[in-house]
Amino acid sequence: MTTLRLSVLDQTPVGEDHTPDQALRASVDLARAAEDLGYTRYWAAEHHGSPGFASSAPEILAGALLAHTSRMRIGTGGVLLPRYEPAKVAEVFGVLASLYPGRVDLGIGRAGGPARDFPRRLADLRALLGEGGAVPHAPVPPQMWLLGAGRESARLAGLVGTEFAFGxxxxxxxxxxxxxxxxxxxxxxxxxxxxxxxxxxxxxxxSAGRAEELARGLLLWRARKDLGEDAPLPSYETTRRHRWTGAELARAEVHRTALVSGAPEQVHAALTALAASHGVDELIVNTLTADPADRRRSYELLADAFALPPGGPETTVAHAARVPASVPAGR
Structure with a gap:
């Protein structure tokens, strides 16, 4: 039986009672805890112009996380490649991978620019990383992941031979x-x-009741965002006092289908079934709460429910990046 690995996708959420700088420091604290708890990798997301997220420069945050951890793989989930020149991305990750060999992931997203140009940018980036065109050229290049929520990204990832994560x-x-x-x-x-x-x-x-309280806060934030109110995540008190509109309830129900919540044993069963139905042995867990303490507790309970090995899998640091030079770059 394959052991299910857990990893972290961190969007650095900002609660209404917190500031972005506090959220960034909470991400560093969470990464330290995640390493001790046995998570396989930790990715910083990229978002711009949203009061609910402080993660606008994932490569900078990844560098800080690498400096404050020692074993876990660290990376981005992901760099929005259409916003940047491939050469610059290759240089940044060449530096990170040179300083922290065998620990750096480069997750790539296709949002933020013209989709038609994305395959070329991806091919250019792979060539720079795989053939030594970027300076510095890391002895162990970053492991490249293509991120997506559809078949087009999946097909491209397969064609060029990168890892793939489905959102x-x-x-x-x-x-x-x-x-x-x-x-x-x-x-x-x-x-x-x-x-x-x-x-x-x-x-x-x-408890299941406390998990539902946290889930309702997340769903309220997401519903408001859909309806044009982009704000930090609401606190427990705000959520408890809130009088939901019909439109908010409708949007919340849409997003509940993409949320796994409940007591640890309920979540364990649901996640195990999801992994089996998708044929994966790794889940990258994204948790959003207004209070960093609730977020950390959620990851602690998951690690316990899945009996993660303290310190992470033995192969975490030794797992080499794959940027196969012989695979066609795509068009």
Whole structure:
């Protein structure tokens, strides 16, 4: 039986009673805890112009997280490549991978610019990292991941031979088909089997009731965002006093389908089933709460429920990046 690995996708959430600088420091604290708890990797997300997230420069945050941890893989989930020149991204991650060999992940997203230009940018970046075109050229290049929530990204990841993570929290449907496309193309391109990881939004707590309170706060934030009110995550008190509108309730129900919440044993069962149905052995867990203490507790309970090995898998640091030079770059 395959052991299910857990990792962290951190969007550095800002609660209404907290400031962005406090949220960033909370991310550093959470990364330290996640390493001790046995999580495999820790990714910093990229968002711009949103009061609810402080993660506008994931490569900078990744550098800080690498400096405050020693074993866990650290990276981005992900750099929005259409916003940047591939050469600059290659240089930044060449520096990180040179300083922290064998620990750096480069997760790439396709949002933030023209989609038609993305395959070229991805091919340029892979060439710079894989053939030594970027200075410094790290002895162990970063492991490249393509992130997506649809079949197009999955097919591209398979064609060029990168790792692939599907954003279930963006789109809870279509993941199985996306992984099928990815694995078929990856096998044809590289001659090797592919795995992949599923990124899931999760909230758990010491009781089902407390987990539901936290879930309602997250759903209220998400519903408001859909309806044009982009704000920090509401506190427990704000959520408890809130009188929901019909439109908010409707949007919350839409997003609840992409949220796994409940007591630890309930969440364990749901996540195990999700991993099995998508054929993955790694879940990248995204948890959003207004209070960093609630977020940390959620990850602690998950680690305990899944009996993660303290300090993480033995192969975490030794796991080499793959940027296969012989795979076609795509067009």
């Amino acid at each position: 279930h929290f963006f789109s809870p449907v279509g993941g199985r088909e996306a992984f099928e496309d990815y694995r078929e193309r990856f096998r044809n391109a590289t001659g090797r089997p592919a795995g992949g990881a599923l990124a899931v939004r999760v909230v758990t707590a010491d």
